[in-house]
Amino acid sequence: MSKFLDLEGVEKVFPLPKGKEYVAVTDVNLHIKENEIISIIGHSGCGKSTLLNMIAGLDMATDGGIILDNKEITGPGPERAVVFQNHSLLPWLTVYQNIEMAVKKVMPELSPKELKERVYKFIEMVNLDPAKDKYPGEISGGMKQRVGIARALSIKPKVLLMDEPFGALDSLTRANLQEHLMRIQQNVKNTVIIITHDIDEAVLLSDRVIMMTNGPEATIGEILEVNLERPRDRVSLQHDPEYIRCREAILSFLYEKYAKEDE
């Protein structure tokens, strides 16, 4: 088993006023295989977003190291595309232009024709052809997030990082986007790390679910293998013993072993 993305003893300490410090996450060791889909789940404040930001390079680990494809991560880069929770599309650019901007920057060698083809390919991948000339303010939250995914994938990242990508959406739209993501994953393999607080989402989408203990000094509590065949169907899974086992394992972790008092 080759290591693709490797987290070794990762720790993040935030300085507090008056010389104090806050240890957000500590001693995180995780080995992620290529084309694996990982969910990181935990109560709010467990440092899961901090962890993702460190992989993205937007935040630097104060101890330990993160290695992607034999290269240590020292800063942000397009090989680790991020889908942010609030989509972060640039509102002054159309759907097409938002994706084009990213492709243009990361693949400057493309001819104008190749650039156009590539942008269209990813717009089609998320079924957004009719909305391609609309501004983000004119499309729904679910569509915005699809553009966010298309933009992230269009730059051919080695890892796709998703920070509670569907957290701000209603449950039906969320289900729809999960289907989108699974279908894309079926066609084009990607290594994906999803931050979530949704148990069903974690089981449905992932090969492994990483469960985080509560902060401060949060770390990996348990790792759950989800042994479900793909493509997965959310309806029939409801009665699948493996699905039920995974759900129960996460439930028990979050609400028995590491229940959060005030939430």
Next chain:
Amino acid sequence: MLSLEKLRQIVLPFLVLMVLIPAWSGLAVIVEDFPTPSDTYVAAFGGINSEGDEVIGSLSDPFYIENEDDKGLFWQVLNSLERVFAGFALAIAIGIPVGLLIGMSKNFMTALNPYIQILKPVSPLAWLPLLLMVFQDINATAISTIFITSIWPIIINTALGVKSVNEDYLNVAKVLCFTPLEKVTQIILPVAVPYIFTGMRLSLGIAWLVIVAAEMLTGGIGIGFWIWDEYNNLNYPNIVIGIIIVGVVGYILDMIMGRIADYFDYTKRR
């Protein structure tokens, strides 16, 4: 066919006018020498005034040129506008880069902010003697006075625009490894442009306020000087005309600036 909304927009201000004109007439009765509405009308468009004198209206031929010192109102206003735009252009050229700088750099902000806060409330009339002493020239003095009093809203609003750039957009720039220049042109400027235009709009308003005062003190030509000159000639109705012209031109300038600002504002582009 006039819509009800259009009608409303015409009728309501007209009703206010019906109150204003009698109030003005009353004021002219109480205050000695205060120009009446009818004398002001005559002074503007020509005719016989209340004293029985034949008057040539100052608006009946705004384009006349008698000599260098005696020109129609159009030329007076044009001259003022030229100075305003010169000072305003200078304020934009320097204000926007300075605003970008202090918006992006905390150090520049800390270093410059006290001076901005102190110089911002200084009246143009306080600058004028100093600048007149420096330049010894009417035009240069008026333009530099406008520059130094109208630059502040541009700096402050530009900096505010830069600061209002969403952290998420900057993260996008980071992930895509934008160069600093790309960050400015592709992320910061699109967000900041509406703020910059708000600053420019405020700045132009100030510039137009300042020109009248500056020209009164520097003399020569210009709408401000014209008003002062009419005061010295005891042509009081013309002062009222001057005030109305300054108001109307200021309103038009603000409207044009507002239109331009909307055009560049992505939140209003649909």
